[in-house]
Amino acid sequence: MDATTLVTPPYVAGPFRLEPFRGLMLAPGRVGNPTTGRAFARPYREVSNRLARWQAKGYLTHDETPALYLHEYTSGGITVRGLVGALDVSRRALHPADRAVLPHEGIHPVQADELADRMAEMRLNPAPILLVHRGSEALRAQLGAVAATEPTHAFTDRSEQQHRIWATRDRETLDLIAAELSSTRALIADGHHRYAAYLRLQRRHAAQGSPVPTDFGLAMLVDQDDTPLFLGPIHRTLVGATMDDLRDAVQSLGLTYEPQDQAGSVAALSATRLAATDGTDWAIIGLDPDSGEAAVETLHRHVVPALPHGPTTLVYHHSVEDALAKARPDAVAVLMPAPSVDHVIRIAEADRLLPEKATSFQPKPSLGVLIRSLRD
Structure with a gap:
């Protein structure tokens, strides 16, 4: 194996x-x-x-x-x-x-x-x-x-x-x-x-x-x-992907991609909205609120496979500061919300596994x- x-x-x-x-x-x-x-x-x-x-x-x-x-x-x-x-x-x-x-x-x-x-x-x-x-x-x-x-x-x-x-x-x-x-x-x-x-x-x-x-x-x-x-989020850096790649993947799935400044992107972060940046540009990614998926599931199972290029590597971060420090034009930092404990329990009871380093x-x-x- x-x-x-x-x-x-x-x-x-x-x-x-x-x-x-x-x-x-x-x-x-x-x-x-x-x-x-x-x-x-x-x-x-x-x-x-x-x-x-x-x-x-x-x-x-x-x-x-x-x-x-x-x-x-x-x-x-x-x-x-x-x-x-x-x-x-x-x-x-x-x-x-x-x-x-x-x-x-x-x-x-x-x-x-x-x-x-x-x-x-x-x-x-x-x-x-x-x-x-x-x-x-x-x-x-x-x-x-x-x-x-x-x-x-x-x-x-x-x-x-x-x-x-x-x-x-x-x-x-x-x-x-x-x-x-x-x-x-x-x-x-x-x-x-x-x-x-x-x-x-x-x-x-x-x-x-x-x-x-x-x-x-x-x-x-x-x-x-x-x-x-306390259940905290684990953020991601998509190394080898660009903001354009992310926009194309998100829009191909029928999700929303909204360019925004840093303050607006971070403020919008929620169970159904992610914030992404390459260190210069920022955007809000709107997820399907009716899917029943945790945000980390949607990112890994739908958005990442739809990227036209990359990622060559996924890097995990326990703090926003660490994630932003890795952001650059060819490495997109995605800030994640933490799922609720009850949501994680429902996912486990439904025989679904969250992606690695989800919680x-x-x-x-x-x-x-x-x-x-x-x-x-």
């Missing part, structure tokens, strides 16, 4: 299960530290031994008994709180109604295989994938009661993220959480390739019987109605707050 090919990762079947595990946690001075990544670097088979040495030095702790962790972190003025546990990935959905986890982006199989190999060598899930859902009132009340107690851990890491963590082991609380989560359908916000790697590891060891550590993968579940993640959920937790060992 072509290494550039994107495929749909398999769907995990419900009921949604997030199980307690024995958390590994780096010391606060190691969390968010740029040097921490070295502990998870090649050779990957040595990672477990490195972390064992860190544990002996007090740089890492390993809980004695399993827990479901409520993790709250604050970054850039945004506070996010979610449940961290071992996500059951042992069953595959055979019908759309059975799905418990919804991917919205395709994955590169080779990259997923490499990540699975890496986790197998490390004997770790080094960081949770990020899931979002809309939780029930009962679940919010229960987690609110947990968050009202004294946290098990509270610290500010080296990157200035503030963290509070509650280790929940009370059986009655765990049973209530499990019951409220059983019918959940969660959207993958970040970590599509790690999710696919979890499924590959599970398949590799399925013959060993169940349960085994690879029947689960580390995940953080955030209630978008409680402490929402940017922020903020993400620092590496090293919660790690899961595959030796447990």
